Amino acid sequence: MRLSRYFLPVLRDVPKEAEIVSHRLMLRAGMIRQQASGLYSWLPLGYKVLMKVQRIIEEEQNRSGAIELLMPTIQSADLWRESGRYDAYGKEMLRIEDRHEREFLYGPTNEEMITDIFRTYVKSYKDLPLNLYHIQWKFRDEVRPRFGTMRSREFLMKDAYSFDLDKDSAVKAYERMFVAYLRTYARMGLTAIPMRADTGPIGGDLSHEWIILAETGESQVFCHRDLLEKPIPPKNVDFRGDLKPIFNDWTSLYAATEEMVDHAEYEAAVPEDKRVSARGIEVGHIFYFGTKYSEPMKASVTGNDGKETVVHMGSYGIGLTRVVPAIIEASHDENGIVWPVSVAPFEAVLINLKAGDADTDAACDKLYGELTAAGLDMLYDDRDQPAGSKFATADLVGIPYQIILGPRGLKTGEVEIKHRKTGERETLPLANVVERVRSLIEPQRMNDI
């Protein structure tokens, strides 16, 4: 993408309303714009990151056997009366009346609707296990939305729902999602730790929050240091096999949020030098809640023995519009964002140091064509702007590699590459640039971990 033809409205000034660094950087880097309190547009650069996050989630959900569909944002109030949550949900639910004065709501979550879909079509134990998910906009009318898209009112969530014949099978479904989540966050460059959590208004008796550590985290967490460096289950992990050993391996090490921590237990379980007490940001939440919705909503199947059995369910959420700022909280420096390659809006930026100079333009245009042809997701800063401003923009928006070419380099046939994360610079012959950049980027795409 040529920057001269792109829409990247970076801001020079630090917006006053932004309290946390991810919010400030997302505004400054032209990723988002607030349209009203808690309502954001995702500008092109931000949207591109959001979609890269979405692709990773979809790939890992699909790999685990979950199936994607899409439910509408607007739901009937009657459906929520069946579960008893319509009255229970309170003011966070955005309630709507249509032109015929029928009651609707903007879905804050989808347990009721997916249970309704399930009971309509699935009649036999033979159709289980089943895990259906969607990635759809939700709305929670927070009293005081803040922190940008970290706590916005309209937000994008992946929510999966598992259906099983009994608790044992449902726990297996839970373990599949547990492993999928380990892989999902790792592929985004995040160290996310599953922590025992309170089940809250969703209900149920087995639940983990997925937490990344960041100084700006909203809550205190307590865990075993080894969790921070545990290897992730590989791409070819058998999702139809026994995942309990992986689940047990991860959950045997102590990890809990402040709502759940038992300090005596924590200190007994974790040697002093292994204790990590830090701030964390929740980036996902998974629940097994048994028959909480299937019972009142009569979602049952005929079992092997011919008897009707109410199904056991779980739900599994990831807030995409929350993951993006969480990545920034975990990865930035004083000059701006430092994107992991797998979710970077562009993998590298080619900086033309003298746009308008015919020789430099020709060399840069040619190199840009070659880098793009090599399958690299490229930004090309071809604007007629001072070099300093181009470097500042590249640093701010956090592209992992800067490829710098100007008249001087052209004379010696050399190009400079700057690594955004480390600040390291290398100079190399023009002819070697494409291969070098590709060799830097490909392993970091995390497609094959």
Added chain:
Amino acid sequence: MRLSRYFLPVLRDVPKEAEIVSHRLMLRAGMIRQQASGLYSWLPLGYKVLMKVQRIIEEEQNRSGAIELLMPTIQSADLWRESGRYDAYGKEMLRIEDRHEREFLYGPTNEEMITDIFRTYVKSYKDLPLNLYHIQWKFRDEVRPRFGTMRSREFLMKDAYSFDLDKDSAVKAYERMFVAYLRTYARMGLTAIPMRADTGPIGGDLSHEWIILAETGESQVFCHRDLLEKPIPPKNVDFRGDLKPIFNDWTSLYAATEEMVDHAEYEAAVPEDKRVSARGIEVGHIFYFGTKYSEPMKASVTGNDGKETVVHMGSYGIGLTRVVPAIIEASHDENGIVWPVSVAPFEAVLINLKAGDADTDAACDKLYGELTAAGLDMLYDDRDQPAGSKFATADLVGIPYQIILGPRGLKTGEVEIKHRKTGERETLPLANVVERVRSLIEPQRMNDI
């Protein structure tokens, strides 16, 4: 995808509520489910088609130079007061009050919001031309929603908005979208004809509706027969060059909807044997409307001469949730849907005629692996079901090619391929199947037209 692990709830019975064939077939093929009047879930098969349609639209929008972002579904009423449309819009607008009793609405379109984004960031003529688009759910509270997703209340639309310094440039932006639309529909296997149209509540003085011909069409259209077979501008068409010759070539032939037709003009312009009068379905609408929104909302830039100039705008819509049924209206037979390859939920289905038989299972599993490895988007009917039921399902859901293998074929080493569209069958050696199917499918993917 193994059908035994998929969620494809096909219906045997013809749903009574469905008045048109696409609605019936989408329900029967397990593509959609009505959640409330005018509100639909897209079940996995339907969602997959919807996303293939979305990818084609995105590729062609990007190719033409438009840039993707994403605006929220909920908009502030104040924004719509600026353009005067808040009061003018009537009951089709879903109006919402939040917990603080502030007025919002579920966006039916986005002229106001994109103009607001534009005026916030763009200050100079140097940043023009600019065309921003998004693909987002919209809501129009129709009195009587019907025809399934063809006229639903919550619907998915691609809407692009162009910004230019003057009318001449704005017309060039219009021509770029015109060419992008020609390519977009062709890639979906549709013959869509641009017709002079009324500009309606969007306003403006240049507008085309994009119409596909189908007996069930909602309106009468009149056009020159040559439009039905006109070649489409190729992939490498220069969107930065002069597109007026293409635009003139298409618009010089008469084509108009019943609201716009002048019968005397029609008969004068089109020889009798070239006249086509038929029913049509609108699948897109493009507008140039000048300063209708930029004037009241003060969206201006500083021109070359240092003076403030109000920008000229256009908007360009495609209803994705309408395009899917429109494709079905244009392509089905008495047994079900006949998908064009480029938007088919799966490109081919492998039918195991004797699931449970060890040899047949082994041969089918192997072939499925090979077809998938060859990059084909495969469904694998591995269920323990009678052959007749499998054929009926494959026909109903409309997969372009059926690859049929059972114990008898296994003995002679032969596989049957059925072409869904023509009914043609061919028998060939097992070893040649992958290459044959690939050679059938690849040219129909339309990635390179």
